[in-house]
Amino acid sequence: MSRMSFSLLASDAGARRGRLDFPRGEIQTPAFMPVGTYGSVKAMTPRDLHASGAQIILGNTFHLFLRPGLEVIAAHGGLHRFTGWNGPILTDSGGFQVFSLAHRRKISEQGVTFASPVNGSKVFLGARSALAHQGNDAALFGIVQGGTYPALRSRSAAELMQIGFDGYAVGGLAVGEPEAERNAMLEHTCPQLPADKPRYLMGVGRPEDIVEAVARGIDMFDCVMPTRNARNGHFFTRFGTVRIRNARYEHDLAPIDPQCTCYACASGFSRSYLRHLDRCNEILGSILGTIHNLHYYQELMAQIRAAIEAGRFAAFREDFYQRRSGVV
Amino acid sequence: MSRMSFSLLASDAGARRGRLDFPRGEIQTPAFMPVGTYGSVKAMTPRDLHASGAQIILGNTFHLFLRPGLEVIAAHGGLHRFTGWNGPILTDSGGFQVFSLAHRRKISEQGVTFASPVNGSKVFLGARSALAHQGNDAALFGIVQGGTYPALRSRSAAELMQIGFDGYAVGGLAVGEPEAERNAMLEHTCPQLPADKPRYLMGVGRPEDIVEAVARGIDMFDCVMPTRNARNGHFFTRFGTVRIRNARYEHDLAPIDPQCTCYACASGFSRSYLRHLDRCNEILGSILGTIHNLHYYQELMAQIRAAIEAGRFAAFREDFYQRRSGVV
Numbered sequence: 099m100s101r102m103s104f105s106l107l108a109s110d111a112g113a114r115r116g117r118l119d120f121p122r123g124e125i126q127t128p129a130f131m132p133v134g135t136y137g138s139v140k141a142m143t144p145r146d147l148h149a150s151g152a153q154i155i156l157g158n159t160f161h162l163f164l165r166p167g168l169e170v171i172a173a174h175g176g177l178h179r180f181t182g183w184n185g186p187i188l189t190d191s192g193g194f195q196v197f198s199l200a201h202r203r204k205i206s207e208q209g210v211t212f213a214s215p216v217n218g219s220k221v222f223l224g225a226r227s228a229l230a231h232q233g234n235d236a237a238l239f240g241i242v243q244g245g246t247y248p249a250l251r252s253r254s255a256a257e258l259m260q261i262g263f264d265g266y267a268v269g270g271l272a273v274g275e276p277e278a279e280r281n282a283m284l285e286h287t288c289p290q291l292p293a294d295k296p297r298y299l300m301g302v303g304r305p306e307d308i309v310e311a312v313a314r315g316i317d318m319f320d321c322v323m324p325t326r327n328a329r330n331g332h333f334f335t336r337f338g339t340v341r342i343r344n345a346r347y348e349h350d351l352a353p354i355d356p357q358c359t360c361y362a363c364a365s366g367f368s369r370s371y372l373r374h375l376d377r378c379n380e381i382l383g384s385i386l387g388t389i390h391n392l393h394y395y396q397e398l399m400a401q402i403r404a405a406i407e408a409g410r411f412a413a414f415r416e417d418f419y420q421r422r423s424g425v426v
Numbered sequence: 427m428s429r430m431s432f433s434l435l436a437s438d439a440g441a442r443r444g445r446l447d448f449p450r451g452e453i454q455t456p457a458f459m460p461v462g463t464y465g466s467v468k469a470m471t472p473r474d475l476h477a478s479g480a481q482i483i484l485g486n487t488f489h490l491f492l493r494p495g496l497e498v499i500a501a502h503g504g505l506h507r508f509t510g511w512n513g514p515i516l517t518d519s520g521g522f523q524v525f526s527l528a529h530r531r532k533i534s535e536q537g538v539t540f541a542s543p544v545n546g547s548k549v550f551l552g553a554r555s556a557l558a559h560q561g562n563d564a565a566l567f568g569i570v571q572g573g574t575y576p577a578l579r580s581r582s583a584a585e586l587m588q589i590g591f592d593g594y595a596v597g598g599l600a601v602g603e604p605e606a607e608r609n610a611m612l613e614h615t616c617p618q619l620p621a622d623k624p625r626y627l628m629g630v631g632r633p634e635d636i637v638e639a640v641a642r643g644i645d646m647f648d649c650v651m652p653t654r655n656a657r658n659g660h661f662f663t664r665f666g667t668v669r670i671r672n673a674r675y676e677h678d679l680a681p682i683d684p685q686c687t688c689y690a691c692a693s694g695f696s697r698s699y700l701r702h703l704d705r706c707n708e709i710l711g712s713i714l715g716t717i718h719n720l721h722y723y724q725e726l727m728a729q730i731r732a733a734i735e736a737g738r739f740a741a742f743r744e745d746f747y748q749r750r751s752g753v754v
Contacts, residue, residue, distance in 0.1 A: 123687050136706040138703055138711075145693075146475060165702065170677060180696070180702075182697065348494070374508075375464075382468070384709055
């Protein structure tokens with residue numbers, strides 16, 4: 099029996115406003131989960147993560163299994179004590195690696211055998227999670243697969259619901275398919291999922307993608323975009339994107355977003371300085387950019403939640419697009 | 427006329443306890459100055475720098491002259507607004523680059539011409555600093571050169587004192603000479619410098635080097651060691667050095683130094699976790715290690731200051747060596 103519960107607090111057309119309750123805290127949905135593949139959200143301390151508004155983070159079972167290994171994490175009494183993050187953690191099953199490490203794996207009825215990308219040794223991941231999970235009180239999500247084939251999505255959803263999960267993820271999207279196909283798959287799949295369970299769209303995405311998926315009934319998201327893009331000098335703002343390598347910012351004394359309240363913007367670090375840090379490969383550039391981008395994502399989610407609560411999600415969505423198309 | 431003043435508060439044998447007053451704040455000496463070559467102390471936010479106890483940081487004129495260039499810094503109204511560090515900043519003249527970039531420079535009576543390491547263009551640095559500095563109210567330090575030749579050191583010191591500076595630096599040491607020769611040069615040079623001006627040993631060094639130089643009358647230090655070593659998994663503690671790549675730390679649940687009060691140690695990040703971060707090249711490893719190492723250096727300086735004030739520097743020095751030789 100899982101110790102997670104989901105409450106649907108409000109809805110506005112297809113968009114849902116909910117709350118997940120865990121022993122380690124509650125999560126207001128729609129929620130964005132920063133990615134900490136190796137047990138660290140890149141360039142962030144747990145303190146800065148909390149300050150950004152993050153409620154839950156992601157870890158990756160497959161990568162943590164290879165490094166540092168389960169034994170080391172167990173010696174710490176679990177991933178929370180290991181990473182210093184005391185809020186809820188969602189761990190990805192390693193299923194994405196069946197796709198991304200296709201050249202290094204062999205699939206059988208029992209599971210997947212990988213050649214470790216660290217040292218080449220054989221690694222086996224079983225595919226019998228619901229069975230293995232019995233007696234564990236952590237929440238378990240079933241992942242709806244089926245690519246862009248409606249019939250396969252329906253079959254996958256139905257079979258997962260027959261097993262019964264605490265939540266349902268939509269996998270196999272955000273892997274290069276056209277946006278229209280992704281949205282069509284969400285419109286096809288979400289109505290088939292139980293309304294009283296959270297829905298998680300894996301690996302999504304751009305701010306625009308998140309807004310569109312919320313409109314179609316998704317509650318949870320994760321993506322490396324805010325953290326990875328920050329390290330490449332790509333900063334999100336409500337007015338559009340600041341690509342800090344652009345020469346136009348060389349003498350720009352404004353912060354990334356003058357209205358933003360994150361540490362990087364509120365302290366007044368200029369676009370000119372951030373451009374300089376990026377050019378010099380200074381770690382501080384990654385730190386400040388990541389703090390800003392994650393703050394942007396968390397603030398976006400807070401605005402989405404407020405809009406659904408107030409029954410004005412459609413107006414929010416229109417306003418969001420109008421602002422984001424601006425030039426910074 | 428400089429707006430810096432120096433007060434000698436106490437002395438204990440050769441060791442001096444003083445205070446530097448600047449418009450931007452006071453600096454208790456002996457002081458350690460973290461190095462921010464490109465206008466950023468690597469992996470540190472100004473907020474974390476302040477928390478470490480840093481009172482003043484270093485910038486490098488030569489490197490900042492190349493990137494971002496004086497025009498960009500001037501547009502910000504100076505280095506403080508550019509970097510977000512509001513305490514005093516000491517800028518190195520670029521003199522060290524005459525040495526470290528020997529293959530890229532040509533010396534004349536007027537100054538030094540460099541081929542820029544960024545793009546090969548010609549860069550000229552004049553060598554008439556006292557003259558150029560007239561009318562500027564920032565403090566200016568004269569740098570005593572002379573290698574390990576006592577007669578050259580004496581001549582350099584005498585000629586600088588004739589010009590008259592706000593403080594005196596000892597340069598050209600910590601470049602590979604044996605420790606005994608460096609200490610002999612300090613014993614030869616420091617007594618020749620005016621007692622009422624601060625003395626700065628450039629580029630030093632290990633904790634042991636700092637303690638020895640304080641014993642010989644030095645007031646100020648800078649070194650990349652705490653920051654650079656942190657990024658290579660080399661952590662300083664009062665008990666000795668933790669080389670986090672060592673396999674013995676794989677299952678070690680203790681923080682770097684269980685008695686340390688820095689964010690990394692007080693939050694309980696384990697040596698095992700820090701080793702994992704280092705192995706995975708996670709930026710957080712550099713952040714936490716740098717926070718710890720700079721905190722260690724600043725705490726060392728605070729202990730040195732307290733020991734001189736109490737007239738027990740000799741006892742402190744003995745105790746320091748006894749602890750540092752331990753195995754972690």
